[in-house]
Amino acid sequence: MFLDRVAGDLAWAYAELARTREQNARITDALRRRRSGQVASPHELAGR
DSSP states (O other): OHHHHHHHHHHHHHHHHHHHHHHHHHHHHHHHHHHTTOSOOHHHHTTO
16 A cells, blocks of 8 residues: 555656656757747837
């Protein structure tokens, strides 16, 4: 019973870790696109 709980906790922790890594990858990708100029700057959006 104890080992079942530990296994469940580990499964949950690994799933959370995977979700966090996916989110970090999306954020990193967005930052790279922003830095490379693929995303319009606020001045460009304002028509300046």
